[in-house]
Amino acid sequence: MSGDAGLFRARQRAGLATLARCWEIARRDGLRLGFTDHDRDLAFGGLVFEAGAGLDAGALERSAGLSVDNAQAVGALRSDRVSEADVLAGRFDGAEVRLWLVDWSDPRARVEQFRGGLGEIRVVGGAFEAELRGLAERLNQPLGRAYLRGCDRVLGDARCGVDVGLPALMREAEVVQAITRGAVLIAEDAAHAPGWFRGGALEWLSGANAGLAAVVREDRGEGVLRRLVLWSEAKAEVAPGDRLRVVAGCDKRFETCRDRFANALNFRGFPHMPGEDWVMAYPRAGDVHDGGPTHWQEDGHAG
Template identity: 50%
Template sequence: MPVTGDFLDHFAGGHTTVCHCWRLTRKDGAVFGFTDHDRDLSFGGVTFRAGTGLTANALSQTTGLSVDNSEAAGVLSDSAVSEDELKAGLFDGAEVSAWLVNWSDAEQRALQFRGALGEVKMEAGEFRAELRGLSEALNQTQGRVFQRGCSAQLGDARCGLDLSGPDYTVEASVASMTGRSRFALPALGQYADRWFEQGRFEVLDGAAAGLSGHVKSDRAGPVRSVELWEEIRGGIAPGDRVRLVAGCDKRAETCKVKYGNFPNFRGCPHIPGEDWLLSYPSRSGGNDGGSRYR
């Protein structure tokens, strides 16, 4: 919404009555409104609740393509944002809109920021969430990168491999766990040691249903020991059903031997390395175009 003339006139007066309002829209469609004013405000079909303890640091904005950034902080409240919801990742990537509002007349307002929630941290009964502007997407790689490893994601359209079959996907129940990142499963003897490393660990039921993690270590034995790079933030418990999906280390050898999918390999395994690129002419040794380090 553009700044209205009445709002500009309000700033030209002898005093101002302004506050900040934030609207969060989660990926599941849930909408939340917050304000740092001392009473609730409503506009655009959303009630912006006071008393949530939500505050925001100064917003850094530029006229170029640099990333706008800020940070919001608040006290955890069951009636607003609960710790369980944050741990479950329900607010990850939520869309954020922030306004400067005349609290005596909420129709006088200016949209200051649009973006999404970034990293969320929790400690001592409060949370801190990074706010990332729309230009954050410009930091992401666009187009193809020429590298030795495969640039496709296992199972996507460029890879072409069907991961739905039993060779690459298995479901099992959690037998025991250490923290939220190490799990013991049935032996799964039909799958080789480290078969699921770099793959996915998906929770199918229980309090953490729908969450997933990236497999750091997968070791075969009397029990299958699976360790994740990061903790599953929801309340996973023994007996919950999970799905393991095979992983790929992006090497040409893995694509050829493990998956038999080398025709779809999306890397450049013979691209010269840094030693070749930084080499210089030399009078000694062989100068036949081969490696200097044979």
Template identity: 50%
Template sequence: MSEDILYDHLRRGVTHTCHCWLIRRLDGTALGFTDHDASLQFDGIVFAPQSGLSARAIASTTGLSINNTEAFGVLSDDAITEADILAGRYDGATVQVWLVCWDDVAARKTLFRGSLGEITRGAGGFEAELHGLTEVLNQTQGRTYMKTCGAVLGDARCRFAVDQASYRLDYTLTTATDGQVFTLEGVENFNAGWFESGLLEVLTGAAAGLKDVIKSDVGEGDRVLTLWSPLNAVIVPGDVLRVTAGCDKTAATCREKFDNFLNYQGFPDMPGEDWMVSVPRSDETNAGGSLNR
């Protein structure tokens, strides 16, 4: 066992150990770093030295309390860049830290496993929160009792196939953009507002993999899509965008726009806040049904 080899080494009193870091982004990019003065390699990853990546002490506790720490690093062109941080490429990235015997990398032990949290940047560097695996215990689980749908369009609960031509468009950009407002020319096969609350994703170019929710979809034929926040990367004419129809989570949209009401994950007929004071009215049909208005 690799940990047993490491423990035997530590018992000697004179040790040859260092730390190795692995950051794996959601787009599959893996970056390895070490505080040793030479490169190390294991598990198919090369851990580069002199990266400027370091960390405060990792506090581990028993039970279900959350293990958090922080990492510090230097922005560099060949590793972690300011442009990638601003573009959100490190959002949700996973992190693993090992204590490694540098002259025998088979002797190692995982000290931390988790994900990157908030990243702040300063003069030539950055500081990132690291969240342990128990961080997920802070997330809300289960369904919420509300009128609107709790599923995400196209996920396992929604079950709607968003890759249909009527609901998804791959478009080669023909006009300049600031990363937040996009003009799509000659798009006439979709109703006005069809993509509002939908998703815009960049498939090619320097911004490939970046995406955000569409705030508004204005016009027909030539339409203007505005995102809630800009994509912080260079996007130029010729880049390919993928635009997916939006869903406002209401029962009417699910039934009329997507014909998917059987999979609706909300409670459209739940009583409103004033249901206790609802009474029959002489100008309404009172057929014994719900009095909720």
């Protein structure tokens, strides 16, 4: 979908270019949306760019080196494909954005001006404002592993290796009562003790929040029901009958990895690293300095 930049420049030099801007927004759920500031729809790359959708952008700030390119996109919520509910639900968070300058009389002649992602999105008075972040933004993300006692992996990912789809570790249920957007009641489950899902991932399978996820803060029994409290409220209203999937919680400790998940071989932390008391230890008169256990290790202070 890169277009023919050479054809575009040739038409510009000949004074034949009739210009429009086209935007593509590719959400993380796979939905692709196209918009243009032209007065009729344009199509290229297998995508129709909707005219009059009310999307505009400020001047792009382009920078040399590794600085982050950025801009501001402003749109009226006029398109049937961009609703306030979807914006507030976070369905556009982290979406990929591409901007082309297009010769609308021949869309093959186009040049890509920007490629990046959506940052912070706000809804104000029936319109949305979205921060655009260039590809260099990814270079600001920390890489590598941290030297910590706790595991640095997400339960169930490739390096962890735990199969979170096993019935012992996962449960699907329907909401019996929505207390708030951040607390729901589901039927009690004898197969999983209260607290089993504390710290675990919750995914909404149906309802207004379908496809979105949260983290469980509390998991406690209340008679024949069970209360799940989330760290962050659901983006949209939760209703009785909404289905969810919740996975066992992992506190990243070696003991939990070994005893709850039988996964000690794949533990990605450093459970035996010395603590601060070892770093600050010093020789004492009367101690034996032969490389064997020292007094602080015998007292149970070793890492």
